[in-house]
Amino acid sequence: MKPVNVGIVGLGTVGSGTFNVLSRNAEDIARRAGRAITVTHVGARRDNPNADTSAVKVSRDVLQVVEDPEIDIVVELIGGTTLAKELVLKAIHNGKHIVTANKALIAEHGNEIFTAAQNKGVNVSFEAAVAGGIPIIKAIREGLSANRIDWVAGIINGTGNFIMSEMAEKGREFDDVLKEAQELGYAEADPTFDVEGIDAAHKLTILASIAFGIPLQFEKVYTEGITKITREDVSFAHELGYRIKHLGITRQTDTGVELRVHPTLVPASQLLANVDGVMNAVMVHSDAVGPTLYYGPGAGAEPTASAVVADVVDVARALTTDPKNRVPHLAFRADSLSDLPILPIEEVETGYYLRMHAKDQPGVMAKIASVLSKANINIEAIIQKDQVDDTSPVPLIMLVRKVIESEMNAALDTIRELDVLVDDIVRIRLETLVH
């Protein structure tokens, strides 16, 4: 079957990320989509050293991509609302499906764009426009389709959340953190869009419309930034058991829809209060399921590309497969499942928590440490408690770094043979979950 041809317009951070993900994961993506997805045309005013486009057609006049008769899907990643709008409407007119990460374009011109798309029978997908790599559009439009949604509250601007997190964790002042965020590349030279909540308002506009089935109404969002939050307020909020987060909130009430972006105190025990740094999270409360929360990176080249490419795969699946079996049962086509072996537990590598009760005699700790050391097992932490009374055995707790289970088993057998323990070793596996 002939590949689905994709044209990417804009080769900045997200454009190059999208190009690279589609290329690197091409094989897995084809197994999922049921057919190859190929970038055949890139529209970019200049090259990007992060993306090797030497094998594809590149046009400096980006409008040439939407005129290319070979292209099935146009991926719009130039940003802004002037050229992007013209380009998207032309592509729709030419019968192309659209995938975009452009929150401003959708929030401000989505009603017009969707009408044009519907008239031409094409699709406009915008998963990447809200909360970067988190599949929140899909979760709300499809995953929660059984529910009457009560409200949506989200940390939907990574720059703002980085600033609020640094102020909270390190007691720093707003201006100081903003300056660092600019140096790290998290914030623009003109940070207005992020710190004044305009970017979050664009995203909230989209969330409200898909949650409640209302037209996009960006101009009605109440928007308040974080520039006036002081270290003092962050500190008092902590003292009262709260964190201050810059939230976008939309709620359906008996009289209408709330649509607001502002700094908000949130109880410290809420997961949303514990979403730190540049990460995003969206909490949705609805009548059947109750609370659900979606967390992940809200920006960056490949996280955003993840959402863009998921939209491309969605369109490719729709263009390819029997509509009644759009998504393969096990995500990948049944005839392309992999025969990767399942590893026995002895071959699994994890960290460990160990608890032993040692006999109260000299040198026990040294003997045990020596066994672990000879087996190249690294101790990360130790707790050795004083004995409660003369007759209680001494509890010895150790955390050890990642080791193959069979090697751990062998070391524990050797420790048992030392005959220094009063009962068997308790061991619990440990995972840091960081990469």
Next chain:
Amino acid sequence: MKPVNVGIVGLGTVGSGTFNVLSRNAEDIARRAGRAITVTHVGARRDNPNADTSAVKVSRDVLQVVEDPEIDIVVELIGGTTLAKELVLKAIHNGKHIVTANKALIAEHGNEIFTAAQNKGVNVSFEAAVAGGIPIIKAIREGLSANRIDWVAGIINGTGNFIMSEMAEKGREFDDVLKEAQELGYAEADPTFDVEGIDAAHKLTILASIAFGIPLQFEKVYTEGITKITREDVSFAHELGYRIKHLGITRQTDTGVELRVHPTLVPASQLLANVDGVMNAVMVHSDAVGPTLYYGPGAGAEPTASAVVADVVDVARALTTDPKNRVPHLAFRADSLSDLPILPIEEVETGYYLRMHAKDQPGVMAKIASVLSKANINIEAIIQKDQVDDTSPVPLIMLVRKVIESEMNAALDTIRELDVLVDDIVRIRLETLVH
């Protein structure tokens, strides 16, 4: 357009929840699906007082539902793997689409069932089989389709997590909490499936297959329960900065796939470590997006029904709409968007954090409290700090309960007129996010 006809088999907790959600939210669901979805036939050995089935056909012989020529989608909610398997295979043979919440059926017989479904050109959906109301199947199969998935780690059994959370928070012993869980209805009289990790192993089997594109291999899951975890280990883990959670973990390595359920120490700063009670959460790490996490209720009548009905809507959308426009841009059909008004911020009700710097004179606090009291604004907490020196104003911090913004504004104006403050009032909105 004629409705999509649904037959529900099994009218227990999830069956009655599904029946009720489809009925209560029928109008919104039709706006989303593009056509009405109607339950026309229920198969149940006995009635359930929680579901009023008087208006639909009820068969005591549940197999009559799969023989009903009017039924488009059979929703299998009887559980178990014997009758459920027979019933699902017959329904497939009769050309019906299947929606099921049955994790054991899919984990143990999914390969056979999917092959049968593919041969008949029908769809078998099973969102509710993993993590209840969290749309995790959709997130992995569709939302993350751009990624090579590295690993998935989840709290996927609510009973086990309730027990581990109670042990951690209250220093209780396993047996004691298990007994309470049984009394609360969270745990079965025979708790083996939950506390020995079998239920989690069923769910992990499914997660591994959709993450890595491998056949379902339940028999190869390494499974270790939580029955041997002691209060002592929970406490030592805390001391070392960790929480013990019963995790299902599957990871793709260079040599194969890890597939394991066991108690696991997780750093306390990880969101997964902070998922408490009967809630579930699944963390997915993949190459493009990095870490994402999905949180919500993993069991219960309506949370599970939310996932079941989402699958029904998915099938209805596939049967109804132009495949290229399966999901409406704004979740609801363009011709059925609602004209709910957007509320001005003055009509929004929130809690507030207030900070004032009062003049150092007697009775200031009483005067301010009196203004709030007259406006029916309830103070939830107060911090009044001693002045640092004679010249500093006294900071006065208050949290007030939910009030309409215009009423708050009026009260703040009255406080300003008291002329007891040295500068303007700082106010930040507060949301508890609990309902």
